[in-house]
């Protein structure tokens with residue numbers, strides 16, 4: 001962990017529960033208590049019905065590749081050893097979309113709609129990153 005050379009996310013007051021969940025290997029998303037809608041990133045009001053009553057709720061951690069790009073150029077020296085790598089928009093089974101990496105597969109083998117599940121990567125004592133890996137089916 002100590003030789004981690006990439007930028008490390010800094011949790012905000014608003015996102016702290018998300019990061020706490022990842023550290024405990026749970027992918028939490030805001031879910032509206034009124035209408036049941038999930039969304040991400042977090043915001044004060046439900047994006048569907050504007051209710052202020054919502055709860056951090058565990059998701060399945062499963063979804064599909066909605067879209068992706070493959071980075072061949074090094075934009076930050078911390079990524080120099082990893083090009084080419086994939087940055088994907090993952091659509092979770094519960095609906096929210098999030099940006100992540102897809103690991104465990106060569107970037108040229110990726111296709112949209114590929115089923116994926118979360119893989120937790122601890123990079124510091126306080127930050128665990130959500131990455132995704134392909135699943136069968």
Ligand SMILES: [Zn+2]
Nearest residue numbers: 032035046049
């Ligand atoms: Zn709602």
